Amino acid sequence: MNLQNVSGFRAPEERRSAIVTGYMSGFGNSFETEALEGALPIGRNSPQKLNYGLYAEQLSGSPFTAPQATNQRSWLYRIRPTVKHSGRYAKVDKGLIRTAPAARDESELPIGQMRWDPLPISGEDLTFVTGLRTITTAGDSDTQVGMAAHVLLVTRSMENEYFFNADGEYLVVAQENALRFRTEFGVIDIAPAEICIIPRGVIFKVELIDGPARAYVCENYGGAFTLPDRGPIGANCLANPRDFLTPVAAYEDKEEPSSLFVKWGGELYRTEIAQSPLDVVAWHGNYAPYKYDLRHFSPVNAVLFDHPDPSIFTVLTAPSETPGTANIDFVIFPERWSVAENTFRPPWYHRNLMSEFMGLIYGVYDAKPEGFVPGGMSLHNQMLPHGPDTSAFEHASNVELKPVKMEGTMAFMFETRFPQRVTKYAAGLPQLQESYIDCWRDLKKHFDPNRREPK
Numbered sequence: 001m002n003l004q005n006v007s008g009f010r011a012p013e014e015r016r017s018a019i020v021t022g023y024m025s026g027f028g029n030s031f032e033t034e035a036l037e038g039a040l041p042i043g044r045n046s047p048q049k050l051n052y053g054l055y056a057e058q059l060s061g062s063p064f065t066a067p068q069a070t071n072q073r074s075w076l077y078r079i080r081p082t083v084k085h086s087g088r089y090a091k092v093d094k095g096l097i098r099t100a101p102a103a104r105d106e107s108e109l110p111i112g113q114m115r116w117d118p119l120p121i122s123g124e125d126l127t128f129v130t131g132l133r134t135i136t137t138a139g140d141s142d143t144q145v146g147m148a149a150h151v152l153l154v155t156r157s158m159e160n161e162y163f164f165n166a167d168g169e170y171l172v173v174a175q176e177n178a179l180r181f182r183t184e185f186g187v188i189d190i191a192p193a194e195i196c197i198i199p200r201g202v203i204f205k206v207e208l209i210d211g212p213a214r215a216y217v218c219e220n221y222g223g224a225f226t227l228p229d230r231g232p233i234g235a236n237c238l239a240n241p242r243d244f245l246t247p248v249a250a251y252e253d254k255e256e257p258s259s260l261f262v263k264w265g266g267e268l269y270r271t272e273i274a275q276s277p278l279d280v281v282a283w284h285g286n287y288a289p290y291k292y293d294l295r296h297f298s299p300v301n302a303v304l305f306d307h308p309d310p311s312i313f314t315v316l317t318a319p320s321e322t323p324g325t326a327n328i329d330f331v332i333f334p335e336r337w338s339v340a341e342n343t344f345r346p347p348w349y350h351r352n353l354m355s356e357f358m359g360l361i362y363g364v365y366d367a368k369p370e371g372f373v374p375g376g377m378s379l380h381n382q383m384l385p386h387g388p389d390t391s392a393f394e395h396a397s398n399v400e401l402k403p404v405k406m407e408g409t410m411a412f413m414f415e416t417r418f419p420q421r422v423t424k425y426a427a428g429l430p431q432l433q434e435s436y437i438d439c440w441r442d443l444k445k446h447f448d449p450n451r452r453e454p455k
């Protein structure tokens with residue numbers, strides 16, 4: 001396969017040069033950055049007066065008293081405090097955005113394995129706010145447990161419109177065309193196969209760069225995404241901290257009537273303001289948005305036999321209070337070599353406590369060579385059986401096992417300990433594949449009490 005033709009693929013050298021100035025490298029660091037020299041106070045957070053007549057404001061992503069490892073906050077030095085960026089909040093139509101447990105009221109929760117074709121990016125006027133379509137919700141945002149999986153369709157840049165989500169953090173997976181996030185902390189661009197994390201409460205707007213875009217969005221109601229422990233793998237591989245990029249400070253000093261949309265308690269509100277809220281001239285701290293290129297993930301896998309659990313491909317995890325039982329694991333299935341000997345190489349047939357929402361950014365997913373297409377999605381809910389389709393099973397059971405490179409592919413999974421409830425919208429979509437389960441219909445009975453495989 002010619003990799004240059006795969007949507008979203010860029011050669012490693014090109015990717016290197018994409019690490020432009022404008023980002024700081026590292027995961028969970030305490031960063032400091034100023035768009036005007038001297039805007040950051042030195043050695044203290046809140047002096048009596050700040051340079052340039054700025055206001056100081058703290059944004060906390062954790063309780064003040066959270067243990068050191070999970071304590072997150074930043075200090076923002078801004079033209080106006082955010083309280084000046086709010087007026088009276090009016091409830092507005094939340095469109096197709098749903099939040100757990102509200103979706104339970106309208107949930108269809110069809111029991112079964114589900115798969116959807118890509119939602120078309122129509123000619124409708126859709127921004128980040130109006131283009132967000134909730135597919136599943138899990139848990140309860142009020143108690144800060146669970147998640148939602150959304151598809152995002154964007155056909156128009158937000159202009160004097162801004163947004164923040166009080167209900168959770170967003171993990172955005174670009175799939176078709178690029179997105180520019182102008183945030184309080186600076187600017188983040190993501191192209192297909194890159195992700196962007198916007199922490200709870202951070203104000204931003206989204207612009208298009210190269211045309212109408214499709215993305216997948218995981219909304220995390222729980223504790224923030226972090227890097228998984230690598231255990232015996234050691235200090236390197238999987239997602240390496242230096243490949244995470246946080247923007248340098250950038251501000252707008254713009255006095256124009258603007259709308260700030262707020263998702264709070266599952267509802268959408270709007271408040272009218274007289275200026276851009278992206279007016280942070282400098283900031284420091286460890287609570288900030290960041291991006292990551294999934295092609296920087298260094299996979300570790302079986303080098304002799306058997307198929308390990310997909311947790312080896314965890315990019316980010318949002319832990320729950322129970323060890324090893326994630327509120328969400330964000331897992332990818334990237335380009336890699338498949339070398340295991342005497343092994344059924346695709347995913348095994350399985351039933352899982354965790355529920356699995358999957359998407360495909362580009363290429364082919366080995367367990368489902370047909371029907372699971374880029375931009376599409378599938379849902380294998382708690383304890384519902386799934387595994388390779390008939391053609392994948394027959395092929396993997398009979399093919400000569402040479403080393404094979406699984407090229408030009410990038411699938412991902414939002415996996416949660418909670419059942420995912422399908423929204424009425426998603427259950428009624430014409431893109432829902434009625435015949436999905438037929439992909440297993442022709443799995444044959446091979447049982448023969450006299451048949452033994454050679455050792």
Ligand SMILES: O=C(O)Cc1cc(O)ccc1O
Pocket residue numbers: 308309310346347348350356367380386387413
């Ligand atoms: O169901 C899936 O396709 C995802 C998956 C992949 C894998 O390699 C092992 C388990 C698993 O759930």
Ligand SMILES: [Fe+2]
Pocket residue numbers: 350352356380386
């Ligand atoms: Fe699975």
